[in-house]
Amino acid sequence: MNKQQTEIGVVGGSISGLATAMFLKSHRCHVSIFERSNGELSERGAGIALDPEVVDPMGGVAGHPITGRVVIGGDGRELWQTPIHKYMTAWSLVYRQLRSQVSPAEIHAGTTVTKVDSDADKAFIYFSDGSVKSFDYVIGADGLGSTVRHFVCPEFEPSYCGYVAIRGMVREQDLPPASGSLKKWADSPGFVNCFVNNSHVTAYWIPSSQPSTSERVLNWMWYRNCPEAELEHFLTDRQGKGHRWSLPPGQMSDERRSSLLAEMSQQLPEPFAATAQATETLFEQAIYKGVPDRLTRDRVALVGDAGHIAVPHIGAGVSLGIQDAMALAVAFKNQNGTAENFMKAWGEKRHAKTKADLDVAARIGSSLQFGKHDYLNWTPKDFDNWWKEMVAGHHLYFED
Numbered sequence: 001m002n003k004q005q006t007e008i009g010v011v012g013g014s015i016s017g018l019a020t021a022m023f024l025k026s027h028r029c030h031v032s033i034f035e036r037s038n039g040e041l042s043e044r045g046a047g048i049a050l051d052p053e054v055v056d057p058m059g060g061v062a063g064h065p066i067t068g069r070v071v072i073g074g075d076g077r078e079l080w081q082t083p084i085h086k087y088m089t090a091w092s093l094v095y096r097q098l099r100s101q102v103s104p105a106e107i108h109a110g111t112t113v114t115k116v117d118s119d120a121d122k123a124f125i126y127f128s129d130g131s132v133k134s135f136d137y138v139i140g141a142d143g144l145g146s147t148v149r150h151f152v153c154p155e156f157e158p159s160y161c162g163y164v165a166i167r168g169m170v171r172e173q174d175l176p177p178a179s180g181s182l183k184k185w186a187d188s189p190g191f192v193n194c195f196v197n198n199s200h201v202t203a204y205w206i207p208s209s210q211p212s213t214s215e216r217v218l219n220w221m222w223y224r225n226c227p228e229a230e231l232e233h234f235l236t237d238r239q240g241k242g243h244r245w246s247l248p249p250g251q252m253s254d255e256r257r258s259s260l261l262a263e264m265s266q267q268l269p270e271p272f273a274a275t276a277q278a279t280e281t282l283f284e285q286a287i288y289k290g291v292p293d294r295l296t297r298d299r300v301a302l303v304g305d306a307g308h309i310a311v312p313h314i315g316a317g318v319s320l321g322i323q324d325a326m327a328l329a330v331a332f333k334n335q336n337g338t339a340e341n342f343m344k345a346w347g348e349k350r351h352a353k354t355k356a357d358l359d360v361a362a363r364i365g366s367s368l369q370f371g372k373h374d375y376l377n378w379t380p381k382d383f384d385n386w387w388k389e390m391v392a393g394h395h396l397y398f399e400d
Helices: 015-027 091-098 148-153 177-187 230-236 254-267 270-277 317-333 337-369 379-392
Strands: 005-013 029-035 049-050 063-072 078-090 107-109 113-118 125-128 133-137 139-140 158-172 190-196 201-205 214-227 283-289 300-302
Touching: 005 015, 005 125, 005 133, 015 029, 015 091, 015 317, 049 091, 049 201, 063 201, 078 091, 078 190, 078 201, 078 214, 078 379, 091 214, 113 148, 125 139, 125 254, 125 337, 139 148, 148 300, 158 230, 158 270, 158 337, 177 190, 177 201, 177 214, 201 337, 214 254, 214 337, 230 283, 254 270, 254 300, 270 300, 283 337, 300 337, 317 337, 337 379
Parallel strands: 005 029, 005 139, 029 107, 063 190, 139 300
Antiparallel strands: 049 078, 063 078, 113 125, 125 133, 158 214, 158 283, 190 201, 201 214
């Protein structure tokens, strides 16, 4: 092995971990990824919105740009349109693209990390089989329940936002006639919101995750308030097993599905409710927020959801994880001073960026879910003023 190579251990083999490996490999780094799950993760996740600027650096990914958003009221009327710039794709397509850039020999699947540690010269990963490996640096890309985060910032705990996302995907050919207006809005301007009192829906087209077909899939999310005391019930699957962060596809009980679809039919315009009724499989995601006080400690760093809990309302979670990895690779390329200094400088810059973005996302989510707005009587100017209040002068990637 090249003695000049920097040895990097990455905990977590999802999108942020794969992106970290891909970008660091170009700077004389030898990367080993340790992923708890066996096999590939390509069927996890659903539709995502990317910052268009991350698409080319990761080698491209199937999807399409959109240039506008429309807000629909509870009575089915168009209330507001505004320009935006996003790239719509599927989580699985991004995952597959990044995985294709990493050698299978660099991914150690079915490996459980129990803790990490660091001193001035090395970082260490401890495994459930009792073994320990040392590296020049360790990167935590192990998601919401990060083990690595406990070393970097042990006092941090994600904060529940008070609501969940009910999610689904429907192939275009399976959409009923009653979904016609929603299909039209998703065609143009492309990004669809429906705002009702203390709830909202997002919908947009994504490519099929199956490479052999060019059909489109309508991806949608309904945000429903859920007191924390009821969250355990919401995240209990059909076998009675509780889940910490989300309920995977196919695990929702028939009773829960029927109850949620009935709620949607009562609260939402017909095109949205009909689309949900046509959805074969629903899944749920509890919405959390939070950014640790720091992203680095000694020779250990956090990227992606391990380093910032991405409230979804600006479509930035995956993009921020990829940008973490890109910026970290630049820091390694240009490193000067001690390991602690250049890692700390990277962490402080990324912390400021991600916290500012996600503060905006949390404000938007809180306003939409708990703001009690009278949208049906708002003018476009009222929406403009509301949006200015939400962003508070912060520039988001999808705005002009």
